[in-house]
Structure formats: C-alpha cells, structure tokens
Amino acid sequence: MENVKVILCGLGAMGSGMAKMLLDKKGVEIVGAIDSYEGKIGKDLGEVLNVGKELNIKVSGDFKNTIKDTKADLVLLAIDSFVKNVFPYIKHIVENKMNCITIAEEMAYPYTINKELSEEMDRLAKANGVTILGTGVNPGFVLDTMIITLSAACRKVHSIYASRVNDLSPFGATVMRTQGVGTTVEEFESGIKDGSIVGHVGFQQSIPMIAKALGIELDEIVETREPIISNTHRETPYVTVEPGMVAGCAHIGYGMKDGKAVITLEHPQQIHPESEGVDTGDYIDIKGDPDLHLSIKPETPGGIGTIALAVNMIPQVVASRAGLKTMMDLPLPHAIENCFANQVAYYKEGEF
Amino acid sequence: MENVKVILCGLGAMGSGMAKMLLDKKGVEIVGAIDSYEGKIGKDLGEVLNVGKELNIKVSGDFKNTIKDTKADLVLLAIDSFVKNVFPYIKHIVENKMNCITIAEEMAYPYTINKELSEEMDRLAKANGVTILGTGVNPGFVLDTMIITLSAACRKVHSIYASRVNDLSPFGATVMRTQGVGTTVEEFESGIKDGSIVGHVGFQQSIPMIAKALGIELDEIVETREPIISNTHRETPYVTVEPGMVAGCAHIGYGMKDGKAVITLEHPQQIHPESEGVDTGDYIDIKGDPDLHLSIKPETPGGIGTIALAVNMIPQVVASRAGLKTMMDLPLPHAIENCFANQVAYYKEGEF
Numbered sequence: 001m002e003n004v005k006v007i008l009c010g011l012g013a014m015g016s017g018m019a020k021m022l023l024d025k026k027g028v029e030i031v032g033a034i035d036s037y038e039g040k041i042g043k044d045l046g047e048v049l050n051v052g053k054e055l056n057i058k059v060s061g062d063f064k065n066t067i068k069d070t071k072a073d074l075v076l077l078a079i080d081s082f083v084k085n086v087f088p089y090i091k092h093i094v095e096n097k098m099n100c101i102t103i104a105e106e107m108a109y110p111y112t113i114n115k116e117l118s119e120e121m122d123r124l125a126k127a128n129g130v131t132i133l134g135t136g137v138n139p140g141f142v143l144d145t146m147i148i149t150l151s152a153a154c155r156k157v158h159s160i161y162a163s164r165v166n167d168l169s170p171f172g173a174t175v176m177r178t179q180g181v182g183t184t185v186e187e188f189e190s191g192i193k194d195g196s197i198v199g200h201v202g203f204q205q206s207i208p209m210i211a212k213a214l215g216i217e218l219d220e221i222v223e224t225r226e227p228i229i230s231n232t233h234r235e236t237p238y239v240t241v242e243p244g245m246v247a248g249c250a251h252i253g254y255g256m257k258d259g260k261a262v263i264t265l266e267h268p269q270q271i272h273p274e275s276e277g278v279d280t281g282d283y284i285d286i287k288g289d290p291d292l293h294l295s296i297k298p299e300t301p302g303g304i305g306t307i308a309l310a311v312n313m314i315p316q317v318v319a320s321r322a323g324l325k326t327m328m329d330l331p332l333p334h335a336i337e338n339c340f341a342n343q344v345a346y347y348k349e350g351e352f
Numbered sequence: 353m354e355n356v357k358v359i360l361c362g363l364g365a366m367g368s369g370m371a372k373m374l375l376d377k378k379g380v381e382i383v384g385a386i387d388s389y390e391g392k393i394g395k396d397l398g399e400v401l402n403v404g405k406e407l408n409i410k411v412s413g414d415f416k417n418t419i420k421d422t423k424a425d426l427v428l429l430a431i432d433s434f435v436k437n438v439f440p441y442i443k444h445i446v447e448n449k450m451n452c453i454t455i456a457e458e459m460a461y462p463y464t465i466n467k468e469l470s471e472e473m474d475r476l477a478k479a480n481g482v483t484i485l486g487t488g489v490n491p492g493f494v495l496d497t498m499i500i501t502l503s504a505a506c507r508k509v510h511s512i513y514a515s516r517v518n519d520l521s522p523f524g525a526t527v528m529r530t531q532g533v534g535t536t537v538e539e540f541e542s543g544i545k546d547g548s549i550v551g552h553v554g555f556q557q558s559i560p561m562i563a564k565a566l567g568i569e570l571d572e573i574v575e576t577r578e579p580i581i582s583n584t585h586r587e588t589p590y591v592t593v594e595p596g597m598v599a600g601c602a603h604i605g606y607g608m609k610d611g612k613a614v615i616t617l618e619h620p621q622q623i624h625p626e627s628e629g630v631d632t633g634d635y636i637d638i639k640g641d642p643d644l645h646l647s648i649k650p651e652t653p654g655g656i657g658t659i660a661l662a663v664n665m666i667p668q669v670v671a672s673r674a675g676l677k678t679m680m681d682l683p684l685p686h687a688i689e690n691c692f693a694n695q696v697a698y699y700k701e702g703e704f
Contacts, residue, residue, distance in 0.1 A: 151687035152493060154687040214687050214688065290657075298645075334565045
C-alpha cells in the first residue's frame with residue numbers, strides 16, 4: 001500500500017510540529033516543504049526541524065511551483081489565521097487536485113465570516129475532487145467538537161456554557177503583545193480598539209458550528225474582551241505584571257437568541273492563572289435533559305493539540321467526498337497509532 | 353419536506369423512552385409500534401406511553417407483518433442485548449429496506465463477538481441499500497466514542513484507562529439480581545460462575561472499537577468480575593446490604609498487548625457508592641503525548657443517555673451509505689433541537 005503523501009506549507013512552530021509528528025508515523029511521508037522565511041529556504045527540512053538527520057527534502061520558497069510540480073495527497077497549511085489570507089493558497093492547492101487541512105482559525109467554520117469565499121472554496125473543492133478542512137485545538141476541538149459530541153447524550157439542550165482556561169506563561173513576546181499581557185488597563189482598552197490586542201480567534205467559528213450541528217437558532221453572536229486585572233505579582237522571562245496591571249484578556253462569545261445567551265464560550269487567556277487560585281482546564285456545562293458537566297484538567301495543551309488535530313484528521317479528509325468540510329461533517333476524530341494508508345483505506349471502504 | 357418515519361420495536365423502559373422523546377421532536381414521526389407483551393398489544397401507543405392522549409397507532413404484536421407492511425425510514429430496536437438474538441429481527445428489517453438503530457449492547461461493535469453474523473448483516477444492509485447501527489450510552493458513547501474523540505488531541509497514545517462509576521439505587525429487582533446486589537460473597541461467586549450475575553455487557557465492544565479507531569494492536573481482551581464488598585449499611589426499596597455483603601459488581605475489561613494492559617475500562621456498578629465516599633462519574637485518562645484527564649460528574653445518566661443516543665443518531669444513519677456501521681464510522685453525534693428531516697438533508701448533501 002502506498003504511503004499517504006503530504007506537503008507542509010508553513011514551517012513555523014505549528015507547521016514544524018506537524019512535520020515532526022509525521023516523521024514519527026507509519027504509512028505517511030513528507031514529499032514537500034514550503035516556507036517564506038529566508039533563513040529556512042534552500043535548507044534540508046531535517047536541518048530546519050533540527051531532527052539530527054537529512055530528510056532529502058529542500059525547503060522551497062516558491063509556493064506556486066512547488067504545489068504545481070509536487071504530487072501529493074494533501075497539503076497541511078499553517079501560515080495565517082484568516083480566511084481572506086489563506087483563500088488564495090487553498091485555491092491553488094485545490095486546483096492542483098490536492099486535499100488541504102489548515103489550522104487557520106477562521107477556516108474551522110468559515111461560513112459566518114465569509115459566506116462567498118466559503119461557497120467558492122466548496123465549489124472549487126468539488127470541481128477538483130478534493131476536500132478542505134479547517135481544524136485545530138480551538139477552534140476545532142475543545143470549544144466545538146467536544147461540546148457537540150457531549151450533547152449526544154441529551155434529549156434536550158436548553159443552553160451551553162463552556163470555558164477554556166489556559167496559561168500563557170510558556171509563550172513569547174508576540175503572544176504577550178496580542179493578548180495585552182503586561183499592559184495598563186488604558187493601554188489594553190486602546191489595543192482592543194485599534195485591533196493590536198486580539199484575544200481569541202474562534203468564537204465566530206465554534207458558536208455557529210455548535211448551533212448548526214444541534215439545530216439551535218441564533219439571532220447574533222456578541223463578543224466582549226475585558227482585561228484580566230491582576231491582584232498579584234506575576235512574571236515570565238518576557239513580561240512582568242504588577243498588581244493593578246493586565247495579566248491577560250478575558251474574551252467571551254455569546255450566541256444570542258431573543259436577547260438570551262444560548263451558547264456562551266469563554267476563553268480567558270493570561271499568564272500564571274494559578275497565582276490567583278484559578279485552575280487551567282477545559283470546562284463544558286450543558287443545561288438540558290440531562291445537565292452534563294465535563295472537565296479536562298489541566299487544559300488540552302494548545303500547541304500539541306493543534307498539531308495533533310491537523311495530522312490526525314488526514315485519513316478522514318483524504319477519504320472524504322469532495323467539498324469544504326468542518327469537524328461536524330467527518331467521522332469521529334482520533335489519535336493514530338497505525339499505518340495512515342490503512343486508515344485511509346478503512347474510511348474509503350466504509351465511506352459514510 | 354417529509355417527516356422521517358420511525359417504527360418502534362420494543363416498548364420497554366428504553367423503547368418507551370425513545371418513543372416519548374420522538375413525540376417531542378420536529379420533522380420525525382412514529383408510524384408503527386411493536387411489542388411482545390400481551391398487556392400492550394392492541395392498545396393505542398399514547399395509552400401505553402401514558403402521554404395523556406391517543407396517538408392513533410395501535411401497538412402490534414406481529415413483528416413480521418408490521419415490518420413488511422409499514423413504510424418507514426428506520427426502525428428503533430430495543431428488545432435484547434445480544435447479537436444472536438437481535439440478528440433475525442435486524443435481518444427482517446433490513447430486507448424490508450429500512451434502516452435500523454439498535455441499543456443491543458453487543459451491536460455497538462459486533463465484529464469481535466460474532467464475525468460471521470457481522471459480515472452477513474453488512475452484506476444484507478448493502479444489498480438492500482440501508483444502514484445498521486448499534487449505539488447507547490455504554491457501550492456506544494462514554495467508554496468508546498468519548499475516549500476515541502478525546503484522543504484526537506494526542507500525538508501519541510501509550511495507554512488508556514477509563515472508568516464509569518454509577519449508582520444502581522434507582523433500579524429494580526432485575527438489575528439488583530443481575531449485578532449481585534445484596535448477595536453474600538459466596539452467592540456472588542456462584543452467580544458469576546452460572547452466568548446469573550452478568551456485570552456489564554460492553555467491554556467486548558468498546559475495547560475493540562477504540563483499538564480499531566486508533567490502530568492499536570491487541571492480543572486479547574481479559575475481563576474480571578469482583579464483588580464490591582460493602583463496609584457500610586446500604587439499602588433501597590428492593591434490597592438491603594449489610595457490611596460484609598455485596599453492594600454490586602466491579603467489572604473490568606483489559607485490552608492486552610504483550611502481557612500489558614494497553615486499554616483498561618472499569619465499570620463498577622453498585623448501590624449508593626457515595627456511602628463510602630465514591631463519587632459517581634465518567635473518567636477518562638489517556639497516557640500519551642500529551643496526557644489527558646477528562647471527567648463527567650455526575651456520570652452521564654444511563655437510561656436518558658441511551659434513549660438520547662439512539663434517537664440522536666437517526667439523521668446520520670438515514671443519510672449514511674449502506675452497511676453495518678459503528679459510532680466510529682459516522683459524523684459527530686449530537687443533540688437535535690431542529691427538524692430531523694432538515695438534519696437528514698444536511699448529511700445527505702454533505703455525504704462524507
């Protein structure tokens with residue numbers, strides 16, 4: 001049985017992590033690697049990944065031609081968060097008849113953010129006989145896939161509340177900046193206004209996905225971003241936060257119906273939540289018949305989880321019927337310990 | 353859009369529960385009801401369900417002809433736990449070109465228990481263009497679907513441990529007897545030997561499903577059933593347990609590879625676990641990269657959960673390609689708040 005052939009497009013922290021994970025798996029091989037960073041282009045992928053050996057794949061800086069000239073089953077795209085920015089890449093990949101899994105957050109459920117581009121991607125995918133999927137740990141898993149799946153045990157769902165509490169202390173300067181860690185309250189408010197402080201990208205994906213899957217009607221999605229004002233001294237190698245300063249961003253998304261929040265997703269992101277007695281974790285509370293309370297403690301690791309979701313969905317995507325898909329359309333996601341080619345054969349044969 | 357049409361076969365606690373749940377849903381209707389109990393046959397379904405109104409469906413005692421003469425999309429089969437016993441019913445349903453969802457525990461993953469009948473059911477389903485699915489809360493959801501789905505965030509899985517701890521105190525005489533509640537240790541051991549004390553039916557389904565989905569190789573599945581010896585006085589209207597007597601059955605299933613337990617599933621069932629400080633709950637621990645710890649507290653309710661899973665899987669099953677399926681083959685399960693016919697249309701259009 002032939003290996004599943006994969007091209008990596010984007011070799012940042014996530015793309016590199018996916019590449020390293022693939023090297024450890026059976027029945028799947030990397031046949032191409034693309035990045036725009038000068039310091040990586042032209043080097044052997046093994047050197048770029050620092051795996052201690054050559055892989056005989058040169059990192060290309062030429063996306064267009066590498067996609068055109070390299071035969072593969074699927075491209076893993078890890079370059080950007082937004083539909084508008086990844087669309088031209090996905091278009092080119094799909095027009096060269098290759099499936100695409102991307103961790104661009106907006107692609108986890110792109111219909112709400114950009115209906116036209118979503119319909120275009122679906123049309124292109126079908127015309128070329130391939131599948132597109134956006135996934136990751138959040139959006140893509142914790143605050144959507146896990147909620148949707150848990151609800152299966154409910155005869156009725158009245159409302160959903162979920163919260164993902166993480167610790168940003170392992171991260172570097174960029175994350176500190178985009179989450180407003182170490183700012184004053186005024187600087188934080190200002191950063192929210194000018195868009196330099198982002199909070200979470202994902203509520204416009206997770207909330208509509210849950211609503212679509214469960215058939216819950218929503219009038220609108222409302223988001224709030226508040227500063228997490230620290231009462232304690234917190235620090236990392238990149239930032240120091242004194243009492244009264246901002247330790248992070250409390251971002252909440254509300255799926256509203258008739259003025260009530262039917263789906264509420266919280267994602268407070270800060271450094272060292274434990275310094276004020278807050279445990280990290282993923283918490284899901286469904287109010288319905290019955291009520292269900294789920295927790296994952298500590299939280300599903302963000303980076304590892306995103307790498308794992310992207311790679312683990314390869315067989316379902318390669319076997320899938322053509323089109324733009326989301327996590328609610330495909331069979332149960334799961335870890336893969338055996339040959340990827342065997343997994344693809346299983347899903348193709350069973351084809352839902 | 354036409355309603356999805358459903359026949360209920362089996363109107364015990366579970367079957368009745370499914371019928372009542374369906375009455376509350378949109379875009380789906382009950383078109384037939386079958387039971388073997390004299391006291392129900394010939395009565396209006398509304399009277400049997402005690403819903404305070406007539407439903408104009410007479411409960412039939414004639415399975416063969418009702419299945420032959422009633423047009424429906426799907427039959428919900430809730431009559432028995434074992435493949436051998438439900439096979440002739442499923443065969444007849446499928447040969448009359450109707451899909452079938454059953455809560456027979458062995459049908460959640462029947463390949464291990466009975467390979468020949470599984471292949472025959474798959475062949476019959478494909479020949480008749482319909483789908484068969486076994487599901488429920490356990491097996492079917494907690495100790496398989498939830499474990500499989502959670503593992504998606506793992507780059508590597510070394511071993512899995514999961515435990516479902518429930519309270520049998522709501523149940524009646526039959527359950528007390530089949531779980532050995534209120535016996536002496538000698539009576540318990542004797543009941544295990546002669547098969548009158550059953551413990552859990554499901555490890556021969558959940559363990560192979562997890563192993564198949566994740567591609568984990570197993571040499572064998574080993575099961576143990578030990579008495580839960582109470583240190584406290586516990587009682588229900590049906591049974592009294594003194595210290596030293598048996599409060600229930602501690603049933604464990606081990607998926608073994610090279611002499612090591614790679615997948616361990618525990619399902620201790622007893623009355624009033626809280627009397628000895630044991631919380632009810634569903635607990636999943638994956639050891640791998642990363643480790644993940646999930647809990648649902650209190651545990652997913654057993655009866656409600658099984659009713660919900662069976663009904664909630666109707667759209668995926670009706671839309672599915674033909675064949676014998678399990679929970680790992682179908683899109684994410686979930687609660688349904690909107691029109692069932694719309695859900696079917698969505699899955700048919702998107703068809704994985």
